[in-house]
Amino acid sequence: MADASCHGQSAQPVRLPLSDGCVDYYPGWLSAVEATRVQQALQASLPWQQDTIKLFGKPLKIPRLQSWHGDPECVYAYSNLVMDPHPWTPQLSALRRRCEQLTGTRFNSVLANWYRDGQDSMGLHADDEPELGPKPVIASLTFGAARPFVFKHKRTGARYSLPLAHGSLLIMAGATQAHYLHGVAKTSRRVDARINLTFRWINPHLTSV
Ligand SMILES: O=C(O)CCC(=O)C(=O)O
Numbered sequence: 001m002a003d004a005s006c007h008g009q010s011a012q013p014v015r016l017p018l019s020d021g022c023v024d025y026y027p028g029w030l031s032a033v034e035a036t037r038v039q040q041a042l043q044a045s046l047p048w049q050q051d052t053i054k055l056f057g058k059p060l061k062i063p064r065l066q067s068w069h070g071d072p073e074c075v076y077a078y079s080n081l082v083m084d085p086h087p088w089t090p091q092l093s094a095l096r097r098r099c100e101q102l103t104g105t106r107f108n109s110v111l112a113n114w115y116r117d118g119q120d121s122m123g124l125h126a127d128d129e130p131e132l133g134p135k136p137v138i139a140s141l142t143f144g145a146a147r148p149f150v151f152k153h154k155r156t157g158a159r160y161s162l163p164l165a166h167g168s169l170l171i172m173a174g175a176t177q178a179h180y181l182h183g184v185a186k187t188s189r190r191v192d193a194r195i196n197l198t199f200r201w202i203n204p205h206l207t208s209v
């Protein structure tokens, strides 16, 4: 259990044992009933799309649905994909406010990911684009199936994995993005849908497009 938070205020999170990172986990941040209500509303109301990236020059559909929301200037670029933000919905704004109150940090954007089944995934990566700044605080809210969330140390290759529970909140802060990759692997197990929201602060003047 953490005795001091690395992202502002403290509300009894579990501090993950990642030597060079700073990751706090709040398993039941939302009640199961509220989390289910939010998940259903997000699935029904966000403008989900399956984006295409270029890998070694070849177009490739990413294995999940996404929806990018934020303040108008929050253009986000990764893997040759440039995303203009959809506006905040009342529900995303309310969740953002609660994450801001907990962390003492501001967020101006959120990436929503919908993993439809076990074939949907997110490859190992770090959220280390210049526009996120050197020590980004990222608030990650999970709904639905508890898929293993994997951290891999960039230098040592050491791995740490935990299943992120329905209604849980994970805060990645400090040097986590500098030292670790993270991702959600495919699985051949039958798994239900999973939605994840990552709230971020983007500096629009540093966007690399
Ligand atoms: O789905 C997740 O838990 C992680 C999502 C993520 O890493 C991202 O959106 O950058």
Ligand SMILES: [Mn+2]
Binding pocket: 125, 126, 127, 182
């Ligand atoms: Mn990420």
